[in-house]
Amino acid sequence: MEEYLRERHELMLKDRALRHDHAAHRKPSLDEIEADAVLRKIRTTEAKTVWDSKRVVEHPHGFQQMFPGMEFLTARSTIMSTKLFAILSEMPKGGLLHAHLDATVRADVLLKLAMKQPAIHVRAPGRLSMGTFKTVLPQFRALPQTQWTQLPSITDPSYDPNTWVPINNARRNFSDALGGPEGFDRWVIGALMIEPAEAYGTHNSTAKASLRIWEKFGSTFMVSDGLIRFVPIWTEYVREFLLSSIADGISYVEPRILFWHKQMVGADGEENVPHRIWFQMYERILNEVKASLAAQGRADEFVGSRIIYSTLRIGTPEELEWYTEDCLALKQEFPHLVAGFDIVGHEDSLEPLIKYADVFLRFKQRQKELGVGIPFMFHAGETLGDGSAADVNLYDAILLGTKRIGHGYSIYKHPHLMEICREKGICLEMCPISNEILRLAGSMPMHPLPAIMNHGVHVALCSDDPAVFGNMGLTFDFFQVFVASELNGLYTLRELVWDSIRFSSLGEQEKDHALAMLEKRWARFVKYILEYGTAERLRN
Numbered sequence: 160m161e162e163y164l165r166e167r168h169e170l171m172l173k174d175r176a177l178r179h180d181h182a183a184h185r186k187p188s189l190d191e192i193e194a195d196a197v198l199r200k201i202r203t204t205e206a207k208t209v210w211d212s213k214r215v216v217e218h219p220h221g222f223q224q225m226f227p228g229m230e231f232l233t234a235r236s237t238i239m240s241t242k243l244f245a246i247l248s249e250m251p252k253g254g255l256l257h258a259h260l261d262a263t264v265r266a267d268v269l270l271k272l273a274m275k276q277p278a279i280h281v282r283a284p285g286r287l288s289m290g291t292f293k294t295v296l297p298q299f300r301a302l303p304q305t306q307w308t309q310l311p312s313i314t315d316p317s318y319d320p321n322t323w324v325p326i327n328n329a330r331r332n333f334s335d336a337l338g339g340p341e342g343f344d345r346w347v348i349g350a351l352m353i354e355p356a357e358a359y360g361t362h363n364s365t366a367k368a369s370l371r372i373w374e375k376f377g378s379t380f381m382v383s384d385g386l387i388r389f390v391p392i393w394t395e396y397v398r399e400f401l402l403s404s405i406a407d408g409i410s411y412v413e414p415r416i417l418f419w420h421k422q423m424v425g426a427d428g429e430e431n432v433p434h435r436i437w438f439q440m441y442e443r444i445l446n447e448v449k450a451s452l453a454a455q456g457r458a459d460e461f462v463g464s465r466i467i468y469s470t471l472r473i474g475t476p477e478e479l480e481w482y483t484e485d486c487l488a489l490k491q492e493f494p495h496l497v498a499g500f501d502i503v504g505h506e507d508s509l510e511p512l513i514k515y516a517d518v519f520l521r522f523k524q525r526q527k528e529l530g531v532g533i534p535f536m537f538h539a540g541e542t543l544g545d546g547s548a549a550d551v552n553l554y555d556a557i558l559l560g561t562k563r564i565g566h567g568y569s570i571y572k573h574p575h576l577m578e579i580c581r582e583k584g585i586c587l588e589m590c591p592i593s594n595e596i597l598r599l600a601g602s603m604p605m606h607p608l609p610a611i612m613n614h615g616v617h618v619a620l621c622s623d624d625p626a627v628f629g630n631m632g633l634t635f636d637f638f639q640v641f642v643a644s645e646l647n648g649l650y651t652l653r654e655l656v657w658d659s660i661r662f663s664s665l666g667e668q669e670k671d672h673a674l675a676m677l678e679k680r681w682a683r684f685v686k687y688i689l690e691y692g693t694a695e696r697l698r699n
């Protein structure tokens with residue numbers, strides 16, 4: 160029996176040897192070993208006390224049994240009540256490498272920013288009633304002062320659909336039958352976020368033919384665009400994104416900014432602010448945030464930010480070439496801010512990478528001519544397809560030399576591609592909560608993340624579109640991943656955090672600095688877990 164147990168142990172070690180959190184790669188400190196045990200105890204206890212399968216929560220189909228890593232939108236408030244969540248909130252998270260900027264600030268905060276702008280008007284394309292509350296969506300726009308209106312209400316019987324009402328009037332006079340001003344907030348926020356009833360009920364399909372969940376997902380961006388792409392709101396939005404990320408323990412952010420629209424609406428209500436001014440504004444806010452942290456003696460909490468230039472995966476190759484040239488010009492003017500290039504949007508229904516391969520090859524050539532480097536950071540494989548165009552995007556992303564892969568969800572079906580990622584150090588930006596809400600995985604235990612980690616592929620955990628999903632910061636994604644596996648421990652968390660800096664676009668010296676800062680904060684975090692363990696009598 161002794162011999163059997165030894166063989167058994169060796170087999171397990173061998174099977175897990177490719178994992179980056181494997182003991183062979185780094186010796187944990189004694190404190191870490193003890194803190195790991197505390198975290199595991201809490202997880203085991205809460206699996207019984209909180210995620211007990213006899214407990215249920217309300218669910219669009221009736222009731223849902225609780226389990227660790229269950230559907231995020233029905234579990235969210237329970238997650239927030241756990242000890243594990245409280246502890247992970249304190250964890251230094253490293254970098255956020257995959258987030259779409261226009262979905263990074265809480266919907267209620269965005270609405271408050273909008274209410275401060277008299278230029279912002281709202282209209283409804285149809286009549287609002289209880290029956291149309293979810294289907295008649297608000298449209299926002301900042302108007303030049305000459306076009307401001309004084310219409311009193313968007314719900315009045317006399318309201319002419321598609322006419323602009325000042326946002327404050329629309330809110331103040333929102334009909335009592337629809338909930339008054341709070342009803343207005345619910346209408347707007349409901350259009351900016353995905354609700355459980357949608358993800359798990361009415362829109363629960365990712366099928367190519369119906370795209371239900373992506374219909375709702377896509378529409379949230381149409382609604383928010385009229386608010387965010389307005390200079391006075393955009394600048395405050397960026398500030399809020401940076402500050403709320405820092406508050407969650409994130410020390411570096413690399414958002415994808417969508418440059419599809421060639422202009423932003425300026426403070427005067429005219430759509431005439433070109434991309435280079437967006438970069439200037441971003442840099443100004445970034446410097447202000449850094450200066451205010453330094454003034455508070457908190458400079459070591461944040462190392463900075465770079466931008467992944469993104470446009471949509473639609474249109475002709477010629478049209479895409481306008482964007483690659485635009486990106487080149489911006490890289491020359493803001494070399495320290497442009498981190499990479501990507502095309503975004505629903506992979507299952509929009510254009511595959513291969514359609515633009517010659518543009519991408521020319522883009523690389525142009526970079527050589529101009530002496531600049533703009534790595535691809537392609538979205539690829541965010542699909543359930545097997546051999547579909549979205550799945551095949553993985554081959555093109557890798558062949559085109561992508562530095563990281565956005566999602567790469569379907570890569571676990573491709574042994575050779577995983578080997579390439581492992582050997583070339585192509586990191587996967589995995590967004591587990593996003594994948595679950597967009598119905599690629601029914602819950603966290605159904606997510607392929609463990610398969611990918613067991614193959615030794617580097618992963619950075621990311622939030623993708625936290626304003627739409629409600630997974631603000633990175634604590635929620637770390638939580639879901641941590642509770643859904645008994646293999647994952649403190650060393651797993653540490654590897655994920657470290658990889659998010661190692662595979663970022665920071666320069667080598669900046670990475671060293673960021674990792675040194677992280678090391679100090681990590682040591683404090685480990686002490687915090689130990690103190691927590693002592694207070695809760697969880698230590699031996």
Ligand SMILES: O=c1[nH]cnc2c1ncn2[C@@H]1O[C@H](CO)[C@@H](O)[C@H]1O
Pocket residue numbers: 259260261377380415416417471503504505506538541593623624
């Ligand atoms: O998970 C994703 N996969 C692909 N595209 C996305 C995802 N999340 C957001 N966007 C896209 O980014 C744009 C906003 O910046 C939107 O067009 C949205 O479709």
